[in-house]
Amino acid sequence: xxxxxxxxxxxxxxxxxxxxxxxxxxxxxxxxxxxxxxxxxxxxxxxxxxxxxxxxxxxxxxxxxxxxxxxxxxxxxxxxxxxxxxxxxxxxxxxxxxxxxxxxxxxxxxxxxxxxxxxxxxxxxxxxxxxxxxxxxxxxxxxxxxxxxxxxxxxxxxxxxxx
Amino acid sequence: xxxxxxxxxxxxxxxxxxxxxxxxxxxxxxxxxxxxxxxxxxxxxxxxxxxxxxxxxxxxxxxxxxxxxxxxxxxxxxxxxxxxxxxxxxxxxxxxxxxxxxxxxxxxxxxxxxxxxxxxxxxxxxxxxxxxxxxxxxxxxxxxxxxxxxxxxxxxxxxxxxxxxxxxxxxxxxxxxxxxxxxxxxxxxxxxxxxxxxxxxxxxxxxxxxxxxxxxxxxxxxxxxxxxxxxxxxxxxxxxxxxxxxxxxxxxxxxxxxxxxxxxxxxxxxxxxxxxxxxxxxxxxxxxxxxxxxxxxxxxxxxxxxxxxxxxxxxxxxxxxxx
Numbered sequence: 001x002x003x004x005x006x007x008x009x010x011x012x013x014x015x016x017x018x019x020x021x022x023x024x025x026x027x028x029x030x031x032x033x034x035x036x037x038x039x040x041x042x043x044x045x046x047x048x049x050x051x052x053x054x055x056x057x058x059x060x061x062x063x064x065x066x067x068x069x070x071x072x073x074x075x076x077x078x079x080x081x082x083x084x085x086x087x088x089x090x091x092x093x094x095x096x097x098x099x100x101x102x103x104x105x106x107x108x109x110x111x112x113x114x115x116x117x118x119x120x121x122x123x124x125x126x127x128x129x130x131x132x133x134x135x136x137x138x139x140x141x142x143x144x145x146x147x148x149x150x151x152x153x154x155x156x157x158x159x160x161x162x163x
Numbered sequence: 164x165x166x167x168x169x170x171x172x173x174x175x176x177x178x179x180x181x182x183x184x185x186x187x188x189x190x191x192x193x194x195x196x197x198x199x200x201x202x203x204x205x206x207x208x209x210x211x212x213x214x215x216x217x218x219x220x221x222x223x224x225x226x227x228x229x230x231x232x233x234x235x236x237x238x239x240x241x242x243x244x245x246x247x248x249x250x251x252x253x254x255x256x257x258x259x260x261x262x263x264x265x266x267x268x269x270x271x272x273x274x275x276x277x278x279x280x281x282x283x284x285x286x287x288x289x290x291x292x293x294x295x296x297x298x299x300x301x302x303x304x305x306x307x308x309x310x311x312x313x314x315x316x317x318x319x320x321x322x323x324x325x326x327x328x329x330x331x332x333x334x335x336x337x338x339x340x341x342x343x344x345x346x347x348x349x350x351x352x353x354x355x356x357x358x359x360x361x362x363x364x365x366x367x368x369x370x371x372x373x374x375x376x377x378x379x380x381x382x383x384x385x386x387x388x389x390x391x392x393x394x395x396x397x398x399x400x401x402x403x404x405x406x407x408x409x410x411x412x413x414x415x416x417x418x419x420x421x422x423x424x425x426x427x428x429x430x431x432x433x434x435x436x437x438x439x440x441x442x443x444x445x446x447x448x449x450x451x452x453x454x455x456x457x458x459x460x461x462x463x464x465x466x467x468x469x470x471x472x473x474x475x476x477x478x479x480x481x482x483x484x485x486x
Contacts, residue, residue: 004169021169021208024195044196048261057235057264063195064265067169068188068210111261132395133259 004067010035011079017066025069026050026061029076037077037106041135048134051107052076058114058133077106085151086113092147100138108134112148122152164198171210178370179340181209187370188212189231189267192258193274201284202275202291216269216372221246225377230269230370234324235260237268247376249385249404253327256389259396269371271324272335272351273363277398278318279303289315290359305464306400309456309472310425316359317462319423320352321398326422327387329430330404333376339369348374352427380416383408384486388479390423390471399423401471403479409443419479421455424472433457434476445484452477 004021007014010033017032026043029035029052041049043062050062053075061074080086089112092098099105108131115121115130127145136144170185172178178187185207188194197203216231221242228237237243238254258266266274280286280298287296299307299317307317325348333348352363365371379385385406391397401423408416417438419431433454441447455476456469 002166002168021167022164022198044199045192045262048259051261054264058261059265060192060261063191065169065188065191065195065208065210067171068191068212070171114260129395130260133261 006066006070008069008071009073011074011076019066021065021067023066024062025052025054025064025066025074028066029061029074035076035078039103039106041103041107046135047104047107048111049104049107051110051134053110053114058111075110077109080109080113083113085116085155088151088154089113089116089147092150093144096143096147096150098140098143098147099136100140104134104136104138108136108144112144115148116152116155122149124149165201165204167198167205168207169210170207171213173213175214175216175338175370175372178209178211178214179338179368181368182207183367185209185368189270190233190262190265192262192266193270197275197282200282202282211370219243225375226250228268228374228376230267230372230374232268233264234258234266234268234271235263238263246378247331249327249331249379249387249406250324250376252387253323253404256387256399256402257323268324268374271322272328272348272371272374273365274321275362276318277321278307281318290318290355290362293358293360300462303464304462306398307462307465308424308426309459309461309465309468310421310429311354311427312460313355313357313359313426315357316355316426318355318359318426319398320425320427322428323387323389323399323402323422325352325428326402326420327404328374328376329420329428330385330406330418331376331379332418333374335371336373336375337365337369338372339366341366343372345375348428349430354426379406380408382410383416384483386479386482386486388475388482390475401468401475403472403475405476405479405483407438407443407480407483412443414438414441414443419476421472421476424459424468431455431457431476438480443484445481448477448480452480 002021005018007016039049041047045060045063052061186205188210216229218229220227280288287298308319334345389402404420406418417435437451452473455473
């Protein structure tokens with residue numbers, strides 16, 4: 001078996017793994033590091049359930065070989081609650097009933113956090129376009145968009161008061 | 164996934180020293196997917212993400228993009244947005260934001276067909292397994308090509324970006340042990356013919372290091388139209404990239420490439436020639452776009468692509484003048 005050594009940060013913690021070179025970032029996160037938030041849906045980059053942030057940007061952990069993530073900073077859904085924006089978003093997903101079975105939700109949240117960092121994503125159509133790489137088979141899309149918009153609007157309102 | 168040896172290349176020279184049969188790994192959105200499907204079975208995977216191939220330059224000669232630049236970074240680069248809107252439109256019409264963050268420009272040009280038989284190792288596919296036949300010709304071929312096909316293969320090329328770059332007369336800079344060379348994108352891809360396994364002119368071990376896009380003429384207007392089964396995150400059934408130059412309200416130059424309908428990004432020289440001299444105003448292009456499907460031949464389920472192609476080109480030309 002051919003192995004590769006990989007050093008990276010996962011949710012702020014330094015991690016070093018020497019594992020089979022075939023292991024994906026998703027499998028490493030779930031099976032070697034025990035964080036089962038990122039989900040394995042299609043495992044082929046078609047559903048977005050495995051979305052994490054790599055160096056601050058959403059990426060598909062199922063199509064990322066762990067060995068190719070050497071030196072990166074990976075953030076998963078497990079870190080969201082400690083982030084003010086992430087926590088508001090999680091709450092908004094609950095308030096707006098933005099999940100049904102919940103399997104896609106960790107990936108939806110990771111893309112949604114990125115959507116909130118984009119100043120140009122305000123109209124529902126542009127949010128839907130940005131979120132199109134996250135499939136929800138239960139069809140919670142309208143509520144997901146509503147949750148994202150509610151955080152954007154409340155945050156923008158708050159920014160207004162601060163200014 | 165089959166076992167492989169993983170290696171990290173620090174320099175282009177390192178990468179070129181990869182053993183025969185190695186595959187280069189950039190974003191992984193094609194390579195890892197196809198390795199999981201057992202379609203790709205490399206013995207060695209060479210990670211090229213540390214190579215210094217991340218630069219985007221816009222200058223008097225045009226746009227130069229190093230091959231390791233990510234789709235998303237090119238699509239949001241301020242000077243590219245200003246000077247090469249056609250490139251940006253095509254990039255944003257492709258994949259999802261996550262994949263655009265991962266996928267490299269070199270890898271985008273080299274991505275493999277989405278033909279379901281190519282992706283299924285139990286099916287006949289001359290592109291994947293030469294001599295095994297083509298299951299698509301009598302199979303589920305609704306999404307397959309009508310142009311550039313052969314009795315060996317009818318698979319489409321999936322890239323949106325390559326269609327835009329073909330209309331813009333881009334060139335690909337390739338390096339290998341024999342040195343560097345520039346290949347016009349129009350000559351980069353090979354139609355399947357009898358050898359669908361050979362998809363482009365890259366030699367063994369050669370690496371794309373950059374793509375160069377000359378500036379379109381100052382008077383040129385451009386657009387990219389993509390037609391697909393769902394509004395986002397879907398491959399093209401048909402697409403058209405149009406570059407039209409008008410002077411004194413008359414069409415003086417036209418470059419049109421189409422995607423989703425052909426085995427390689429496909430220029431339409433007959434339509435381009437027929438447009439010259441016509442009024443640069445909306446309407447009256449029906450006869451011209453009837454030439455779009457010159458030489459097309461339909462399979463059992465994709466006959467709709469011939470009128471769809473004509474209407475996609477028509478819509479693109481009309482949109483250029485509506486802007």
